[in-house]
Amino acid sequence: MLIRTWGFVATKPHAPWVSVEVRAERGALVRTSGLPSGAAQESMARLRAALAHVGLRPPTQALTLHVHPTCTKEDVPHLDLALAAALLTLGGRLQAHDLLHTAFAGTLTLAGDLHGPSLSAATSLAKVHTAVPSEVQRLVHAPGGDRFLSDRLRLNCRREISTLLELVDSTPSWKVLEAPKPPKLDQGWEDIDGEGHAKSWLAIAAKHRLPVLMSGPPGCGKTSLAKACPALRARRLHTSDVPWVAPHPAGGVAGLLGAWRRGGPQPGAWAQADGGVLFLDEFLEWTRPARESLRHVMETDRLELHRAEGAAIWTSKPWIVAATNPCACGRGPDRCLCTPAQQKLHRRKCSAPLLERFAVQLDVGHDPTPCPKTWDDILDWMGRPFPTEDIPWKDGARHGWLTSDIRRQASMRVRAAMEKLAQAHADWRGADAVTQEDVKAAMDVTWMTREGW
């Protein structure tokens, strides 16, 4: 099997784009052409250790490496990421055709972390303006690896990764690297009449990546609202598109968080939704272990999977938006056949510690008020920075909150969340201080403040 790809070698200011070929065959040797044999052997030993450390099985075949133009001992570490991508392709974890038009820039530690070129190397490169070969259409680079991209070197399609695992995790979304698309408006948002409360809070939650749980009868527009979420989040991150991942409840813990399959770690929906939206429809139909497993990752944005064969560590920052029917019969409030006890039982499927982690809890389906901002206004507000971490409180609002029964009864987590919600709501109104209106709005999206919870 022959793998072709590209490396970007920061120590070669006049010829940084290096064509890399790796051929695998039976045996266990490493042969080299175009780079010093000793340095290549060291490099391969380091790559195999890094792959093993992050739980990715390194290939065991004999390898022939060929690079052009010729690289020196100092250049070889800059080929780390390109060679790692080639090894992962030999192991079946990446697709050979994806590598053909991709250049990789980054050096690797034994722990699988990536480093970009030093600032001095980047500065000298920026002056050279070496043309990008026509075959190279996209760049995957370590943090800081885009420093060398002067305007003339800039590629439209590039992706920053900081660990080897992100390289593997990002493969389902290689298409993210393709030509940028403008943020899409899902027509559902403006087609849904009313629901100004839910729309306002979805926008606020998108700005701060606050987990949302929506409750409403079937057909009330929960899914349509959720489909507008990637566009909100993309605007917040000043990017053109973000992943949207909506796993099925039947996938269980493995589908949601990942599992060890076919000898390697397989990321779940949570890792694939990094930077985008993880939409969990029918949230109370997931198994309890699947739902509860979310608690840890919502807290840490990190997941470790340990098996006898190795360990996988994923980091991911999706915006979690979940939706559920208000009761088991799913008929909505007017035609519901459930007894109060059955309704309570349905709600209890979501444990208090899990519910607490959904900072924004919304009732959808009965609100005739329109959203106070248009879609365009929302996008505009979404792109603006949050004024400060600490919007001041008006005295009355502060006193009312500090002496409220709800605050006294709430856990530390809920208290902190409600204070943040009040500030975020003030920012949504365009106010420069938190008032009682904002405190009340925060209580409105916290179900535990109500009777029956």
Ligand SMILES: [Zn+2]
């Ligand atoms: Zn019911």
